[in-house]
Amino acid sequence: MIKVNEYFEGKLKSLGAEAEGRPFTAGVIEPGQYTIPTSSEEHVSIILGRCRVKVSGRDWIDVKEGDNFIVPAESEVSFDVEDPVAYLCLYK
DSSP, rough: OOOEETTTTTEEEEEEEETEEEEEEEEEEEEEEEEEESOEEEEEEEESEEEEETTTTHHHOOEEOOOEEETTTTOOEEEEEEOHHHHEEEEE
């Protein structure tokens, strides 16, 4: 079953599902600044666009289409987005 997720007054939306027993989401982030708490480890791939990302305890990094990063469980990830960004997130 596909789950629809909407955050920050609709500025971050994703579709969640499970494949081969692994949960994942595919989504879009509109321009703005957002901080999201994590409960499980997240492996994020930027599919289209670019933005700045800050994972708890680390410096801001620039990410773009084709880049990947890992967000540890029980932490936070912040996004600074100027133009819409598409992403894929696999949960561990």
